[in-house]
Amino acid sequence: MLLFTIEILIMILAIVLGLRTAGALGCGIFALVAQIVMIFGFGLPPGSAPVTAVLIILSIGIAGGTLQATGGIDYLVHLASKMIERFPKSIIFIAPMIVFVFVFGIGTTNIALSLEPIIAKTALKAGIQPKKALTASVLTANIALLCSPAASATAYMISEFAGLGISMGQYLSIVLPTALLSMLVLSCFNTFVGRTKIDEQHAQTMLQKMAVDQEETTKQYDTRVKLGVFAFIVAVGFILLFGIFPEVGPKFEVDGKVVELQMTDLVQLFMYMSAMINLLLVKVQPNQILTTHITQAAMGAIFAVLGPGWLGATIFSAPSNRAMMEDGIGGLIAQAPWLIIILVGLVAMIVISQSATASIMVPIVLSLGIPPMFFIAIVQTLNVNFVIPAQPTILFAVDVDETRSTKITSFLIPGFFLITTTVVIGLTIKMILGM
Template sequence: MFLFITEITIMVLAIIMGLRTAGALGCGIFAIVAQLIMIFIFGLPPGSAPVTAVLIILYIGIAGGTLQATGGIDYLVYLASKIIERFPKTIIFIAPMIVFLFVFGIGTANIALSLEPIIAKTATKAGIQPKRPLIASVLTANLALLCSPAASATAYIIATLAVTGITMGKYLSIVLPTALLSMLALSLYCTFVGRKRNVQPSVFAENILSDLEEEMIKPHFPRRVKLGVAAFLTGVACILVFGIFSNLVPTFNVDGKTIKLQTTDIVQLFMYASAAVNLVLVKLNTSDILSSHITQSAIGALFAVLGPGWLGATIFGAPQNKHIMTREIGGIIEHVPWLVIILVSLVTIIVISQSATASIMLPILMSIGIPPTFFLAMVQTLNVNFVIPAQPTLLFAVDLDETKQTRATSFIVPGFFVITVSIIIGFTIKSILGL
């Protein structure tokens, strides 16, 4: 047991040091260094690297990066801004809904960065505290991320749980309605809870944020860019259709056995197809794709999954450690299952990254026999990443609010509220579906 605790401690320290040193990329690199220690010093047999999950993240990043390089993301942000500005009085509900839709479709929470100035400006002009829609939107972006078929965290979870029979359809049957209902509960919370103050448009709101409005006046988006956006969203729609309706998935007869095309292969095929369409429609320099924010984020997420995922497979897959997990720790969890919720939340607070946390915790939960649907019901605990203010969307929201009412700590109480609500709703839906 002592050696096992020591190994886990080294793992956690390596991940924290990596995140503090170089973000998601550092997380992966330092985890590989810890892997070296486990093999050469502790004598653990190397586990299986999460190659499938890494490939999924890679082609999602390439497809999203291609869309961003063509200007498709800018076009979507323009459309979102028009919807948000059209309903200023209901911005606490409209803004999170738009953010949810865009994060779900694109697969990155950072698209909220482009929408936050619009949300802050619209709220201020409507006399509403910017703090309220900003908090609701930032937290909603995280909720939506774990639902998106184009998100690296979602792809990793589904790929890892595929061996347990979890399909995209089964995953979304719990996670998607949970996130939507939690989003509505969060908007209600931000509407009624807290001290309300009337906000008057100040010089900051009228002059500084008006620069954004001027940039958004009648921008020109070529027809090819719009077709590229349609191609990407069509790809996401196809992934959803084949993921939900498994009877539509192609099957093959190989050596007398019927083999069905895997969900991970379906995601890969349609993401690359959408990227190909964008490349045909808009001539690009490949460096623009590789340097895009979405591709760079995907590369970071790739290392954040590869390093901790491989390290976790080595530590928790070792025979002696597996025995401890199933017999001793598993016995405790069996009697007090809610401890898993606290454990995942604590790891998320430290690690911050959804993908990295999933790569650490999923092997543990699977090794101690936690049912996969139990994890799906509590999957939003991977979003307890607002305690340590390190998220770009959170920090940008703080900077945008010229009333100074939005602070880094303003997200903690609403954050725990929506996570708690999501857990209650998630287990309720799981029970209703009989999963």
């Protein structure tokens, strides 16, 4: 038990030091060094590296980076901005909905970051506190991310659960309705709890101070850019189609047995297809793709999954550690399964990155014998990442609110309310579906 505790402490120390030193990249590198300590120092047999998840994240990063380099992301932000500005009085409901759709389709919260100034300005025009719309939108972006087949964290979990016979369709059948219903509940909460309206004269004063980007309202986008966006969305659509209806996917006969093309392979193929179409439509240099925020974030996510994921598999798959967890902690979790909710939330609070938290917690959950569908029902606890103010979407939301009503602490109460709501709704849907 002492050795196991020491191994866990080394793992936590490596991940925290890595995050503090160099973010997601440092998290992965430090965890890989801790892997050396486990193998050579503690004599643990190396676990399985999450190679499939790494390959999926790489394909998503290249596809998303290509879309960003060709101007597709800017075009999507332009479209989303127009939609938000059309319904100013309903901004607390409309902004999160639009953020959800775009994050779900693109697989990155960067689009929420770009929309925050529009959300704040539109709320002011409608005489509504920007804080209400901003907090709802930022928190919604996080829960939408774990529904998106084009997101790194989702890709990792789907690849891990695929080995247990759980399809993308089963994953989304719980996570997607949970997120949508929780988003609506959060918007209601932000509308009816606390003061929503702002003094009209004060709002006009604030609007005069805000810089308005006139170029964005008049900029024209090339048809080729629009076609590239369409290609990316179609690729995501095909991934969803084959994920939800695996029976329509390609099948092959190998040595007399019928073999299906794995969902993890389909994700990569369709992502690279969208990247190819964008490259054919719009001429960009390779370094433009590699230096985009989406590609760089994907590189960080690769290490955040590879390092902690491989290290976690090594520690928790070791025969001695597995037996200890099943006999000790496993029995406790079986009697009080809600403890895993607290554990995932605490890890997410410290690690912040959904991909890194998932790569740490999934091996633990599986080694404890917790049903994967239970974890999927509570998967939004990976988003308890608003306590430590390190997320760019949170920090930027505070900056763009000219009324200064949005503070770092403004996300705490709505955030915990949202996570609690997702857990309750997720477990209810799981029970209704009999999973």
